[in-house]
Amino acid sequence: MANQVVLRSVPQSLSAKFVGSFAYLTVKDRLPTILTKVIDTIHRNKDKFFEEHGEEGVQAEKRAISLLSKLRNELQTDKPVLALTDNVVDTDMWNQYLQRQQALMDDNEPPSWFKSPWLYVECYMYRKIQESLHLNPPICDFDVFKEAKTKSFFESQQPIMAICTYLQELNKNMDDLSETQLLEHFLKLLQVSLWGNKCDLSISAGQDNSQKASPVDSLEDLKPFILVDDSNLVWSVLTNGKIPGGSSKLQGRVDIVLDNAGFELVTDLIFADFLVSSGLASKVCFHGKSMPWFVSDTTKEDFHWTIRQTLAANHKWMSKSGAQWQCYLKDGTWSYYDHSFWTLPHEFCDMAADAPDLYATLQKSDLIFFKGDLNYRKLTSDRDWGHTEPFEKALRGFQPASLCSLRTLKANVQVGLQPGQGENLTAQEPTWMTSGKYAVVQFSSPHREQ
Ligand SMILES: O=P(O)(O)OC[C@@]1(O)O[C@H](CO)[C@@H](O)[C@@H]1O
Numbered sequence: 001m002a003n004q005v006v007l008r009s010v011p012q013s014l015s016a017k018f019v020g021s022f023a024y025l026t027v028k029d030r031l032p033t034i035l036t037k038v039i040d041t042i043h044r045n046k047d048k049f050f051e052e053h054g055e056e057g058v059q060a061e062k063r064a065i066s067l068l069s070k071l072r073n074e075l076q077t078d079k080p081v082l083a084l085t086d087n088v089v090d091t092d093m094w095n096q097y098l099q100r101q102q103a104l105m106d107d108n109e110p111p112s113w114f115k116s117p118w119l120y121v122e123c124y125m126y127r128k129i130q131e132s133l134h135l136n137p138p139i140c141d142f143d144v145f146k147e148a149k150t151k152s153f154f155e156s157q158q159p160i161m162a163i164c165t166y167l168q169e170l171n172k173n174m175d176d177l178s179e180t181q182l183l184e185h186f187l188k189l190l191q192v193s194l195w196g197n198k199c200d201l202s203i204s205a206g207q208d209n210s211q212k213a214s215p216v217d218s219l220e221d222l223k224p225f226i227l228v229d230d231s232n233l234v235w236s237v238l239t240n241g242k243i244p245g246g247s248s249k250l251q252g253r254v255d256i257v258l259d260n261a262g263f264e265l266v267t268d269l270i271f272a273d274f275l276v277s278s279g280l281a282s283k284v285c286f287h288g289k290s291m292p293w294f295v296s297d298t299t300k301e302d303f304h305w306t307i308r309q310t311l312a313a314n315h316k317w318m319s320k321s322g323a324q325w326q327c328y329l330k331d332g333t334w335s336y337y338d339h340s341f342w343t344l345p346h347e348f349c350d351m352a353a354d355a356p357d358l359y360a361t362l363q364k365s366d367l368i369f370f371k372g373d374l375n376y377r378k379l380t381s382d383r384d385w386g387h388t389e390p391f392e393k394a395l396r397g398f399q400p401a402s403l404c405s406l407r408t409l410k411a412n413v414q415v416g417l418q419p420g421q422g423e424n425l426t427a428q429e430p431t432w433m434t435s436g437k438y439a440v441v442q443f444s445s446p447h448r449e450q
Protein backbone atom coordinates (compact mmCIF):
# COMPACT_ATOMS: atom_id res chain seq x y z
CA MET A 1 0.00 0.00 0.00
CA ALA A 2 2.57 2.52 1.20
CA ASN A 3 4.74 1.54 -1.73
CA GLN A 4 2.00 2.32 -4.20
CA VAL A 5 1.56 5.79 -2.72
CA VAL A 6 5.32 6.41 -3.10
CA LEU A 7 5.28 5.15 -6.68
CA ARG A 8 2.42 7.41 -7.67
CA SER A 9 4.03 10.47 -6.14
CA VAL A 10 7.25 10.16 -8.17
CA PRO A 11 7.36 12.70 -10.99
CA GLN A 12 8.10 11.58 -14.52
CA SER A 13 11.61 11.03 -15.85
CA LEU A 14 13.23 13.77 -17.91
CA SER A 15 13.09 12.66 -21.53
CA ALA A 16 13.72 13.78 -25.09
CA LYS A 17 10.00 13.20 -25.68
CA PHE A 18 9.52 16.70 -24.24
CA VAL A 19 10.38 18.60 -27.42
CA GLY A 20 12.56 21.64 -26.76
CA SER A 21 13.66 20.43 -23.30
CA PHE A 22 17.35 20.18 -22.40
CA ALA A 23 17.02 16.38 -22.63
CA TYR A 24 15.60 16.74 -26.15
CA LEU A 25 18.39 19.07 -27.26
CA THR A 26 21.02 16.76 -25.76
CA VAL A 27 19.71 13.69 -27.55
CA LYS A 28 19.13 15.59 -30.79
CA ASP A 29 22.39 17.56 -30.94
CA ARG A 30 24.95 16.74 -28.27
CA LEU A 31 24.94 12.95 -28.36
CA PRO A 32 25.34 12.64 -32.18
CA THR A 33 28.20 15.17 -31.98
CA ILE A 34 29.92 13.05 -29.32
CA LEU A 35 29.47 9.94 -31.47
CA THR A 36 30.98 11.77 -34.45
CA LYS A 37 34.00 12.73 -32.34
CA VAL A 38 34.38 9.13 -31.16
CA ILE A 39 34.31 7.89 -34.76
CA ASP A 40 36.89 10.50 -35.69
CA THR A 41 39.15 9.54 -32.78
CA ILE A 42 39.05 5.85 -33.69
CA HIS A 43 39.81 6.68 -37.29
CA ARG A 44 42.74 8.94 -36.37
CA ASN A 45 44.23 6.04 -34.38
CA LYS A 46 44.20 3.71 -37.38
CA ASP A 47 48.01 3.68 -37.66
CA LYS A 48 48.39 2.87 -33.99
CA PHE A 49 46.00 -0.09 -34.37
CA PHE A 50 48.00 -1.24 -37.40
CA GLU A 51 51.29 -0.98 -35.51
CA GLU A 52 49.88 -2.91 -32.55
CA HIS A 53 47.74 -5.54 -34.27
CA GLY A 54 48.60 -5.43 -37.97
CA GLU A 55 45.82 -5.75 -40.56
CA GLU A 56 43.51 -7.21 -37.90
CA GLY A 57 43.70 -3.91 -36.03
CA VAL A 58 42.71 -1.98 -39.15
CA GLN A 59 39.77 -4.30 -39.80
CA ALA A 60 38.67 -3.90 -36.17
CA GLU A 61 38.83 -0.13 -36.58
CA LYS A 62 36.64 -0.29 -39.68
CA ARG A 63 34.06 -2.57 -38.06
CA ALA A 64 33.88 -0.46 -34.89
CA ILE A 65 33.34 2.68 -36.97
CA SER A 66 30.63 0.99 -38.96
CA LEU A 67 28.81 -0.06 -35.74
CA LEU A 68 29.10 3.47 -34.37
CA SER A 69 27.80 5.05 -37.58
CA LYS A 70 24.84 2.69 -37.43
CA LEU A 71 24.29 3.66 -33.80
CA ARG A 72 24.35 7.37 -34.68
CA ASN A 73 21.82 6.78 -37.42
CA GLU A 74 19.52 4.79 -35.10
CA LEU A 75 19.73 7.54 -32.52
CA GLN A 76 18.93 10.31 -34.98
CA THR A 77 15.96 8.46 -36.44
CA ASP A 78 14.56 7.43 -33.03
CA LYS A 79 14.90 3.70 -33.62
CA PRO A 80 14.26 1.17 -30.82
CA VAL A 81 16.96 0.63 -28.23
CA LEU A 82 18.41 -2.84 -28.87
CA ALA A 83 19.66 -5.51 -26.48
CA LEU A 84 23.44 -5.73 -26.05
CA THR A 85 25.23 -8.69 -27.60
CA ASP A 86 28.76 -8.45 -26.23
CA ASN A 87 28.38 -10.94 -23.41
CA VAL A 88 30.50 -9.26 -20.79
CA VAL A 89 30.01 -8.87 -17.07
CA ASP A 90 27.20 -6.29 -17.17
CA THR A 91 25.44 -7.32 -20.41
CA ASP A 92 22.61 -9.16 -18.63
CA MET A 93 22.00 -6.24 -16.28
CA TRP A 94 21.63 -3.91 -19.28
CA ASN A 95 19.32 -6.27 -21.09
CA GLN A 96 17.16 -6.75 -18.00
CA TYR A 97 16.96 -2.98 -17.67
CA LEU A 98 15.78 -2.76 -21.27
CA GLN A 99 12.93 -5.10 -20.33
CA ARG A 100 12.09 -2.88 -17.39
CA GLN A 101 11.99 0.09 -19.73
CA GLN A 102 9.81 -1.87 -22.12
CA ALA A 103 7.30 -2.48 -19.32
CA LEU A 104 7.10 1.28 -18.72
CA MET A 105 6.20 2.11 -22.32
CA ASP A 106 2.64 2.95 -23.36
CA ASP A 107 0.88 0.72 -25.90
CA ASN A 108 3.74 -1.78 -25.92
CA GLU A 109 5.88 0.57 -28.01
CA PRO A 110 9.63 -0.30 -27.90
CA PRO A 111 11.92 1.89 -25.78
CA SER A 112 13.63 4.36 -28.11
CA TRP A 113 16.06 7.25 -28.09
CA PHE A 114 13.51 10.06 -28.06
CA LYS A 115 10.76 8.31 -26.09
CA SER A 116 12.58 6.67 -23.18
CA PRO A 117 14.09 8.39 -20.11
CA TRP A 118 17.03 10.61 -20.98
CA LEU A 119 19.19 9.12 -18.22
CA TYR A 120 18.68 5.65 -19.67
CA VAL A 121 19.41 6.44 -23.32
CA GLU A 122 22.37 8.68 -22.53
CA CYS A 123 24.03 5.98 -20.40
CA TYR A 124 23.13 3.43 -23.07
CA MET A 125 25.01 5.42 -25.72
CA TYR A 126 28.26 5.24 -23.71
CA ARG A 127 27.71 1.53 -23.12
CA LYS A 128 27.09 0.99 -26.86
CA ILE A 129 30.37 2.75 -27.68
CA GLN A 130 32.02 0.17 -25.45
CA GLU A 131 30.12 -2.64 -27.14
CA SER A 132 31.43 -1.56 -30.55
CA LEU A 133 34.94 -2.08 -29.14
CA HIS A 134 34.15 -5.28 -27.21
CA LEU A 135 32.93 -6.83 -30.45
CA ASN A 136 36.31 -6.04 -32.00
CA PRO A 137 38.76 -7.67 -29.59
CA PRO A 138 42.10 -6.29 -30.84
CA ILE A 139 41.01 -2.76 -29.94
CA CYS A 140 38.66 -3.53 -27.02
CA ASP A 141 40.86 -1.75 -24.45
CA PHE A 142 41.10 1.48 -26.42
CA ASP A 143 39.84 4.46 -24.38
CA VAL A 144 38.13 6.71 -26.94
CA PHE A 145 38.18 9.63 -24.49
CA LYS A 146 41.75 9.31 -23.24
CA GLU A 147 43.09 12.11 -25.47
CA ALA A 148 40.45 14.57 -24.25
CA LYS A 149 41.11 13.68 -20.59
CA THR A 150 44.88 13.99 -20.99
CA LYS A 151 44.50 17.35 -22.74
CA SER A 152 42.31 18.68 -19.97
CA PHE A 153 44.92 17.71 -17.37
CA PHE A 154 47.77 19.41 -19.22
CA GLU A 155 45.73 22.52 -19.96
CA SER A 156 45.08 22.98 -16.24
CA GLN A 157 48.71 22.90 -15.11
CA GLN A 158 48.65 26.46 -13.79
CA PRO A 159 45.73 26.05 -11.36
CA ILE A 160 46.98 22.55 -10.45
CA MET A 161 50.35 23.99 -9.40
CA ALA A 162 48.62 26.72 -7.45
CA ILE A 163 46.38 24.36 -5.55
CA CYS A 164 49.19 21.88 -4.81
CA THR A 165 51.25 24.78 -3.43
CA TYR A 166 48.33 25.82 -1.25
CA LEU A 167 47.96 22.26 0.04
CA GLN A 168 51.63 21.80 0.87
CA GLU A 169 51.84 25.12 2.69
CA LEU A 170 48.76 24.19 4.64
CA ASN A 171 50.14 20.76 5.52
CA LYS A 172 53.30 22.38 6.91
CA ASN A 173 51.26 24.40 9.40
CA MET A 174 48.49 21.92 10.05
CA ASP A 175 49.40 21.29 13.71
CA ASP A 176 49.27 24.99 14.59
CA LEU A 177 45.80 25.62 13.19
CA SER A 178 42.94 26.54 15.48
CA GLU A 179 39.62 24.79 14.95
CA THR A 180 38.24 27.94 13.30
CA GLN A 181 41.18 28.08 10.87
CA LEU A 182 40.75 24.39 10.13
CA LEU A 183 37.10 25.01 9.31
CA GLU A 184 38.07 27.88 6.99
CA HIS A 185 40.51 25.69 5.07
CA PHE A 186 38.00 22.85 4.98
CA LEU A 187 35.40 25.14 3.40
CA LYS A 188 37.89 26.42 0.85
CA LEU A 189 39.05 23.00 -0.28
CA LEU A 190 35.50 21.66 -0.35
CA GLN A 191 34.59 24.56 -2.63
CA VAL A 192 37.63 24.03 -4.84
CA SER A 193 36.46 20.43 -5.31
CA LEU A 194 32.91 21.67 -5.90
CA TRP A 195 33.90 24.18 -8.60
CA GLY A 196 36.30 21.64 -10.06
CA ASN A 197 33.09 20.18 -11.48
CA LYS A 198 32.41 23.31 -13.55
CA CYS A 199 32.07 22.30 -17.19
CA ASP A 200 35.18 24.11 -18.44
CA LEU A 201 37.33 22.01 -16.09
CA SER A 202 39.30 24.96 -14.83
CA ILE A 203 38.11 27.53 -12.34
CA SER A 204 40.81 29.96 -13.36
CA ALA A 205 40.23 29.62 -17.09
CA GLY A 206 40.67 32.78 -19.09
CA GLN A 207 43.05 34.40 -16.60
CA ASP A 208 45.87 33.36 -18.91
CA ASN A 209 49.40 33.17 -17.60
CA SER A 210 48.84 35.12 -14.41
CA GLN A 211 50.88 33.56 -11.63
CA LYS A 212 48.20 34.17 -9.07
CA ALA A 213 45.67 32.13 -11.03
CA SER A 214 44.84 30.13 -7.93
CA PRO A 215 41.43 28.46 -7.71
CA VAL A 216 41.36 29.52 -4.04
CA ASP A 217 41.38 33.21 -5.04
CA SER A 218 38.17 32.84 -7.06
CA LEU A 219 36.11 31.26 -4.27
CA GLU A 220 34.78 34.43 -2.70
CA ASP A 221 33.42 35.65 -6.06
CA LEU A 222 31.77 32.29 -6.70
CA LYS A 223 29.98 32.09 -3.34
CA PRO A 224 26.74 33.79 -4.50
CA PHE A 225 26.34 31.02 -7.07
CA ILE A 226 26.09 28.25 -4.47
CA LEU A 227 22.32 27.79 -4.28
CA VAL A 228 22.24 25.33 -1.38
CA ASP A 229 25.14 25.24 1.03
CA ASP A 230 25.01 22.47 3.63
CA SER A 231 28.77 22.63 4.32
CA ASN A 232 28.10 23.20 8.04
CA LEU A 233 26.25 19.86 8.22
CA VAL A 234 29.13 18.12 6.46
CA TRP A 235 31.57 19.71 8.90
CA SER A 236 29.37 18.63 11.74
CA VAL A 237 29.64 14.97 10.64
CA LEU A 238 33.43 15.25 10.31
CA THR A 239 33.76 16.74 13.80
CA ASN A 240 31.25 14.47 15.49
CA GLY A 241 28.71 17.22 15.87
CA LYS A 242 31.14 19.68 17.49
CA ILE A 243 31.15 23.26 16.24
CA PRO A 244 34.38 25.29 16.04
CA GLY A 245 35.95 25.49 19.44
CA GLY A 246 35.45 21.81 20.19
CA SER A 247 38.18 19.43 19.20
CA SER A 248 36.55 16.19 18.26
CA LYS A 249 37.47 14.77 14.88
CA LEU A 250 35.61 11.94 13.26
CA GLN A 251 38.74 10.17 12.01
CA GLY A 252 36.45 7.81 10.18
CA ARG A 253 36.03 6.66 6.61
CA VAL A 254 35.11 9.07 3.86
CA ASP A 255 34.09 7.87 0.39
CA ILE A 256 34.33 9.99 -2.74
CA VAL A 257 32.32 8.88 -5.74
CA LEU A 258 34.43 10.52 -8.41
CA ASP A 259 33.33 12.32 -11.53
CA ASN A 260 35.67 13.85 -14.10
CA ALA A 261 39.38 13.28 -14.66
CA GLY A 262 41.61 16.28 -15.41
CA PHE A 263 41.39 19.30 -13.14
CA GLU A 264 38.37 18.06 -11.19
CA LEU A 265 40.12 14.84 -10.15
CA VAL A 266 43.10 16.81 -8.87
CA THR A 267 40.78 18.99 -6.74
CA ASP A 268 39.25 15.80 -5.30
CA LEU A 269 42.67 14.38 -4.47
CA ILE A 270 43.65 17.66 -2.82
CA PHE A 271 40.46 17.62 -0.74
CA ALA A 272 41.03 13.97 0.21
CA ASP A 273 44.64 14.76 1.19
CA PHE A 274 43.42 17.58 3.42
CA LEU A 275 40.80 15.35 5.08
CA VAL A 276 43.49 12.84 6.00
CA SER A 277 46.32 15.21 6.91
CA SER A 278 43.99 17.26 9.13
CA GLY A 279 42.83 14.13 10.93
CA LEU A 280 39.20 14.74 9.98
CA ALA A 281 39.25 11.35 8.23
CA SER A 282 41.52 8.34 8.68
CA LYS A 283 40.69 6.66 5.39
CA VAL A 284 39.40 7.73 1.98
CA CYS A 285 37.82 5.32 -0.52
CA PHE A 286 37.57 6.58 -4.11
CA HIS A 287 35.03 5.14 -6.53
CA GLY A 288 35.59 5.41 -10.27
CA LYS A 289 34.20 4.06 -13.52
CA SER A 290 35.05 0.66 -14.96
CA MET A 291 34.79 1.89 -18.57
CA PRO A 292 35.25 5.20 -20.42
CA TRP A 293 32.10 7.13 -19.53
CA PHE A 294 30.44 10.49 -20.27
CA VAL A 295 33.63 11.64 -22.03
CA SER A 296 35.65 12.82 -19.05
CA ASP A 297 34.79 10.45 -16.17
CA THR A 298 37.64 8.91 -14.19
CA THR A 299 38.63 5.30 -14.78
CA LYS A 300 41.19 3.35 -12.77
CA GLU A 301 43.76 4.06 -15.46
CA ASP A 302 43.00 7.83 -15.32
CA PHE A 303 43.21 7.81 -11.53
CA HIS A 304 46.67 6.26 -11.39
CA TRP A 305 47.89 8.18 -14.46
CA THR A 306 46.94 11.47 -12.80
CA ILE A 307 48.82 10.63 -9.63
CA ARG A 308 51.87 9.52 -11.62
CA GLN A 309 51.80 12.71 -13.69
CA THR A 310 51.49 14.86 -10.59
CA LEU A 311 54.44 13.06 -9.04
CA ALA A 312 56.53 13.44 -12.21
CA ALA A 313 55.78 17.17 -12.62
CA ASN A 314 58.65 19.59 -12.73
CA HIS A 315 57.17 21.55 -9.85
CA LYS A 316 58.23 21.00 -6.28
CA TRP A 317 54.79 21.10 -4.62
CA MET A 318 52.99 19.21 -7.35
CA SER A 319 55.59 16.50 -7.20
CA LYS A 320 55.46 16.39 -3.39
CA SER A 321 51.67 16.06 -3.54
CA GLY A 322 51.89 13.20 -6.04
CA ALA A 323 54.47 11.42 -3.87
CA GLN A 324 52.24 11.77 -0.82
CA TRP A 325 49.27 10.35 -2.75
CA GLN A 326 51.30 7.34 -3.85
CA CYS A 327 52.17 6.72 -0.20
CA TYR A 328 48.53 6.96 0.84
CA LEU A 329 47.64 4.36 -1.78
CA LYS A 330 50.51 2.08 -0.76
CA ASP A 331 49.78 2.18 2.96
CA GLY A 332 46.02 1.76 2.47
CA THR A 333 45.02 5.20 3.76
CA TRP A 334 43.53 5.69 0.33
CA SER A 335 41.97 3.01 -1.82
CA TYR A 336 40.42 2.97 -5.27
CA TYR A 337 37.41 0.85 -6.23
CA ASP A 338 35.33 0.43 -9.30
CA HIS A 339 32.00 -1.34 -9.61
CA SER A 340 29.94 -1.96 -12.71
CA PHE A 341 26.91 -0.32 -11.07
CA TRP A 342 28.44 3.13 -11.60
CA THR A 343 28.23 2.56 -15.36
CA LEU A 344 24.70 1.20 -15.38
CA PRO A 345 21.71 3.44 -16.11
CA HIS A 346 20.04 2.77 -12.76
CA GLU A 347 18.75 5.44 -10.44
CA PHE A 348 20.61 5.18 -7.15
CA CYS A 349 17.42 4.23 -5.28
CA ASP A 350 17.77 0.89 -7.13
CA MET A 351 21.24 0.24 -5.72
CA ALA A 352 20.19 -1.64 -2.57
CA ALA A 353 18.24 -4.16 -4.68
CA ASP A 354 20.37 -4.28 -7.84
CA ALA A 355 23.90 -3.91 -6.43
CA PRO A 356 23.56 -4.98 -2.78
CA ASP A 357 27.33 -5.53 -2.46
CA LEU A 358 28.07 -1.94 -3.43
CA TYR A 359 25.30 -0.64 -1.15
CA ALA A 360 26.78 -2.66 1.74
CA THR A 361 30.24 -1.20 0.99
CA LEU A 362 28.85 2.33 1.10
CA GLN A 363 27.03 1.61 4.34
CA LYS A 364 30.44 1.20 5.97
CA SER A 365 31.27 4.80 5.19
CA ASP A 366 30.85 7.68 7.62
CA LEU A 367 30.38 10.22 4.86
CA ILE A 368 30.02 9.85 1.10
CA PHE A 369 30.70 12.67 -1.36
CA PHE A 370 29.01 12.34 -4.74
CA LYS A 371 30.80 14.48 -7.29
CA GLY A 372 29.16 16.07 -10.27
CA ASP A 373 26.04 16.39 -12.28
CA LEU A 374 25.43 12.84 -13.45
CA ASN A 375 25.68 11.54 -9.89
CA TYR A 376 23.12 14.16 -8.88
CA ARG A 377 20.79 13.05 -11.66
CA LYS A 378 21.09 9.47 -10.44
CA LEU A 379 20.65 10.47 -6.79
CA THR A 380 17.40 12.25 -7.68
CA SER A 381 16.33 9.68 -10.32
CA ASP A 382 16.59 12.42 -13.02
CA ARG A 383 12.97 13.38 -12.60
CA ASP A 384 10.90 16.47 -12.95
CA TRP A 385 10.80 17.33 -9.23
CA GLY A 386 9.50 20.65 -7.99
CA HIS A 387 12.45 22.77 -6.84
CA THR A 388 11.24 22.92 -3.23
CA GLU A 389 10.92 19.15 -2.82
CA PRO A 390 13.27 18.00 -0.05
CA PHE A 391 16.51 16.32 -1.16
CA GLU A 392 15.63 13.33 1.10
CA LYS A 393 12.39 12.80 -0.77
CA ALA A 394 14.14 12.85 -4.16
CA LEU A 395 16.63 10.25 -2.88
CA ARG A 396 13.69 7.83 -2.60
CA GLY A 397 15.19 5.75 0.20
CA PHE A 398 18.80 5.82 -1.03
CA GLN A 399 20.54 6.44 2.26
CA PRO A 400 23.52 4.12 2.76
CA ALA A 401 25.24 6.68 5.05
CA SER A 402 25.48 10.44 5.46
CA LEU A 403 26.00 11.82 2.00
CA CYS A 404 26.81 15.09 0.28
CA SER A 405 26.42 16.02 -3.37
CA LEU A 406 29.03 18.45 -4.72
CA ARG A 407 27.60 19.46 -8.05
CA THR A 408 27.56 22.29 -10.53
CA LEU A 409 24.22 22.39 -12.33
CA LYS A 410 24.34 21.01 -15.87
CA ALA A 411 20.97 19.31 -16.18
CA ASN A 412 17.47 20.46 -15.34
CA VAL A 413 16.83 18.74 -12.07
CA GLN A 414 17.23 20.65 -8.83
CA VAL A 415 15.55 20.02 -5.49
CA GLY A 416 15.86 21.44 -1.98
CA LEU A 417 15.55 25.13 -2.91
CA GLN A 418 13.72 27.80 -0.91
CA PRO A 419 10.21 28.77 -2.05
CA GLY A 420 10.52 31.21 -4.94
CA GLN A 421 14.27 30.64 -5.43
CA GLY A 422 13.86 28.54 -8.58
CA GLU A 423 11.21 30.87 -10.03
CA ASN A 424 13.43 33.92 -9.48
CA LEU A 425 16.37 32.23 -11.15
CA THR A 426 14.24 31.16 -14.10
CA ALA A 427 12.98 34.71 -14.55
CA GLN A 428 16.50 36.18 -14.42
CA GLU A 429 18.48 33.48 -16.18
CA PRO A 430 16.53 30.81 -18.04
CA THR A 431 19.60 28.56 -18.42
CA TRP A 432 20.55 28.55 -14.71
CA MET A 433 20.08 24.78 -14.43
CA THR A 434 22.29 23.83 -17.35
CA SER A 435 25.05 26.44 -17.66
CA GLY A 436 27.41 25.09 -14.98
CA LYS A 437 27.44 28.56 -13.40
CA TYR A 438 25.53 27.52 -10.27
CA ALA A 439 26.32 24.82 -7.75
CA VAL A 440 25.02 23.00 -4.69
CA VAL A 441 26.56 21.44 -1.59
CA GLN A 442 23.61 19.30 -0.60
CA PHE A 443 23.63 17.01 2.41
CA SER A 444 21.43 14.22 3.67
CA SER A 445 21.83 11.89 6.58
CA PRO A 446 19.97 8.89 7.94
CA HIS A 447 20.84 10.22 11.40
CA ARG A 448 19.57 13.74 10.80
CA GLU A 449 17.50 14.97 13.73
CA GLN A 450 15.60 17.84 12.04
O1 LIG B 1 28.52 14.51 -14.34
P1 LIG B 1 29.18 15.72 -14.95
O2 LIG B 1 30.49 15.41 -15.53
O3 LIG B 1 29.22 16.87 -14.00
O4 LIG B 1 28.25 16.20 -16.14
C1 LIG B 1 27.76 15.29 -17.08
C2 LIG B 1 27.05 16.03 -18.15
O5 LIG B 1 27.95 16.86 -18.86
O6 LIG B 1 26.49 15.11 -19.03
C3 LIG B 1 25.10 15.33 -19.17
C4 LIG B 1 24.75 16.02 -20.43
O7 LIG B 1 25.04 15.27 -21.54
C5 LIG B 1 24.67 16.16 -18.01
O8 LIG B 1 24.25 15.36 -16.96
C6 LIG B 1 25.90 16.86 -17.58
O9 LIG B 1 25.90 18.12 -18.13
Ligand SMILES: [Mn+2]
Pocket residue numbers: 259260294296297372374
Ligand atom coordinates in the same frame (compact mmCIF):
# COMPACT_ATOMS: atom_id res chain seq x y z
MN1 LIG C 1 31.34 13.46 -15.75
